[in-house]
Amino acid sequence: MSLPTEPTSRTADAGAVPAQRTAPEADRTVVRPFEVHVPEEQLAELRRRLGAVRLPARELVTDRSQGVQLVTVQELARYWATEYDWRACEAKLNALPQFTTEIDGVDIHFVHVRSPHQDALPLIMTHGWPGSVVELLGTVGPLTDPTAHGGTAEDAFHLVLPSLPGYGFSGEPAELGWDSDRIARAWAELMDRLGYPRYVAQGGDVGASVTDAMGRQAPDGLLGIHVNLLAGALGLKDQLPAESEQERAAHQALTTFTTDGFGYFLEQSTRPQTIGYSLLDSPVGLAAWLIDHDTDSYYKISSAFVDGKPAGSLGRDTLLDNITLYWLTGTGASAARWYWEFGRVRAAAAAAGQAPPPVAVPVGFTTFPGEIWAAPRSWVETVYPGLGYFNEVDRGGHFAAWEEPELFAAEMRAAFGPLR
Numbered sequence: 001m002s003l004p005t006e007p008t009s010r011t012a013d014a015g016a017v018p019a020q021r022t023a024p025e026a027d028r029t030v031v032r033p034f035e036v037h038v039p040e041e042q043l044a045e046l047r048r049r050l051g052a053v054r055l056p057a058r059e060l061v062t063d064r065s066q067g068v069q070l071v072t073v074q075e076l077a078r079y080w081a082t083e084y085d086w087r088a089c090e091a092k093l094n095a096l097p098q099f100t101t102e103i104d105g106v107d108i109h110f111v112h113v114r115s116p117h118q119d120a121l122p123l124i125m126t127h128g129w130p131g132s133v134v135e136l137l138g139t140v141g142p143l144t145d146p147t148a149h150g151g152t153a154e155d156a157f158h159l160v161l162p163s164l165p166g167y168g169f170s171g172e173p174a175e176l177g178w179d180s181d182r183i184a185r186a187w188a189e190l191m192d193r194l195g196y197p198r199y200v201a202q203g204g205d206v207g208a209s210v211t212d213a214m215g216r217q218a219p220d221g222l223l224g225i226h227v228n229l230l231a232g233a234l235g236l237k238d239q240l241p242a243e244s245e246q247e248r249a250a251h252q253a254l255t256t257f258t259t260d261g262f263g264y265f266l267e268q269s270t271r272p273q274t275i276g277y278s279l280l281d282s283p284v285g286l287a288a289w290l291i292d293h294d295t296d297s298y299y300k301i302s303s304a305f306v307d308g309k310p311a312g313s314l315g316r317d318t319l320l321d322n323i324t325l326y327w328l329t330g331t332g333a334s335a336a337r338w339y340w341e342f343g344r345v346r347a348a349a350a351a352a353g354q355a356p357p358p359v360a361v362p363v364g365f366t367t368f369p370g371e372i373w374a375a376p377r378s379w380v381e382t383v384y385p386g387l388g389y390f391n392e393v394d395r396g397g398h399f400a401a402w403e404e405p406e407l408f409a410a411e412m413r414a415a416f417g418p419l420r
Contacts, residue, residue: 031193034098034109034169036090038328043086046283046327050081053284064298065260068288072302076291077284079305080320086328089321092137100169101193103186106178109169110162111137112194115144120156121420122196123412124187128205128229129268129335130290131399132168133161134322138313138405143412150406154420155413162190164206166334168325173334179341180206184213191221200416202226204400206338218360223419224388226364226412228400230375232383234258235346241378253373261294261372268336269343276333279326286332287323296370296397312396312403364389364415368404370397389415 055073059066093111100109111133114120123143127135139159141148146155163170165178165186187210191199198221203211208227215225233240237254241247267275278285291301300311301319310316326332349356363384367374369392381387391411396404 028102029193031099031101034100035094036098036169038086038090042328046324047081049283050077053077053282055284064292064295064302068292068298069302071306072291073284073288075305076287076316076320079316080283080287080323084317084320084324086321086324088317089134089324092321093133096137096140098169101190103189103193104182105175106165106173106186107171108162108165108186108190109133110160110190111140112161113140113144113159115156115158117145117147117153117156119153120144120158121416122160122191122194122199123157123416124160124162124191124199124201125401126162126183126187126201126203126207126210127164127167128203128207129167129338130293130322130326131205131402132322132325133163134318134325135399135402136161138318139401139409139412142406142409146409146413149409151409151413155417157412157416158196160191160194160196162187164210164335164338166337167331168329172331173337177341178338179345180209180213180338181217181345183210184217185219187214188217188219188222197221198223200224200226200419202228202412204228205398209342212359215359215361215363216357222361224362224364224416225359226366226389226415228366228368228411229371229398230365230373230379230383233373233375233379235350236382240382241376244376244378246374246376247378250373250376250379257294257372264289264292265339268339270340272333272336272340276336279332279336280330283323283327286327289332290323290326291319294372294398296372297399300370300397300403313405314399314403318402359384362388362419364411366390366400366408366411366415367392368396368398368400369394371400372398388418391415 058070096111096113098111100107125136127133143157144159147153166172200223201211201214208229208231211225211227214222233254242251279289291298300314303309304314304316365380377390380390393407396407401408
């Protein structure tokens with residue numbers, strides 16, 4: 001097989017749209033219906049590559065301290081090649097209303113599910129890395145139709161789930177500058193374009209950074225935000241309390257992350273293009289990179305494949321839905337570039353001694369016990385003075401909405417209830 005001389009772009013059948021447009025502005029900004037239809041030859045090529053994988057020897061330790069374990073990759077690749085069905089994921093996505101619209105020069109893909117309850121509160125939720133809209137799909141039913149999930153009509157949300165620029169079926173930015181602030185402004189434009197004069201926002205991981213930016217920009221109509229990762233702790237470690245046992249444990253977890261769990265973050269914030277070649281060329285390399293995120297999530301994912309024991313909704317098929325989406329859209333490199341943008345913005349702010357503007361809307365926060373650092377209330381109040389809602393739940397980790405969608409939905413109802 002000869003190597004291509006030009007970069008391979010996503011095909012229209014896989015959901016991509018041309019980067020350049022010549023249509024009038026009114027046509028570019030229209031909201032267009034979208035469906036996913038991946039050509040069978042792309043799935044055959046994926047299976048061919050899985051069958052030709054070259055694997056390293058087994059790690060020399062009994063845990064994940066050298067990285068993703070060989071037995072996990074072997075079982076993941078076997079199941080992916082022989083039992084996994086992408087068409088089921090495709091059908092699940094196409095059963096939901098999906099759209100694209102151009103904002104600030106980039107085509108943004110989003111799922112938009114209106115509640116059957118007329119007075120539902122609009123909610124825009126942002127996924128993270130290494131996730132996608134796939135990680136949020138389990139929350140659609142509980143959030144939009146709460147009466148079918150133990151809630152009441154007063155708990156309902158109209159739900160907007162955008163794909164971050166460079167992720168999934170959204171377009172890849174062709175210029176620098178798509179940091180969290182710019183994405184936050186794009187999300188405000190999206191909600192305005194959808195006709196929502198008042199709404200709330202939620203995010204975890206990268207989505208927490210974007211949602212935090214929305215809270216600091218406080219666009220017209222934004223009533224409040226909720227996040228489930230205290231991203232601000234990274235830059236405020238020396239200012240965070242360390243008196244109680246819980247606070248000391250959080251400090252230790254944060255230190256562990258920045259010294260021993262920081263590999264993906266460091267590579268993507270400094271050399272996203274370099275790792276991108278492997279992520280677009282090897283499906284197994286992509287899978288290993290995506291599942292090597294944090295210790296709690298990794299062992300849950302490994303158990304799902306090796307032992308056949310899912311952790312909540314983190315099962316083999318839903319995990320491969322997400323990984324396959326990255327593979328088919330060829331977004332390993334473009335997704336990683338957000339970290340490069342984040343790193344540059346953070347370094348520039350530190351060099352200038354600039355503190356971010358205060359959050360100007362009510363803030364809710366939920367601490368999930370398996371999070372990379374499970375933030376105590378005192379930490380959250382340091383980052384968000386005047387915190388409006390806080391809760392610590394008994395299960396769930398970094399991918400809280402994915403792992404525990406019903407519990408996550410209950411937290412959204414509780415956090416945003418006073419803002420209705």
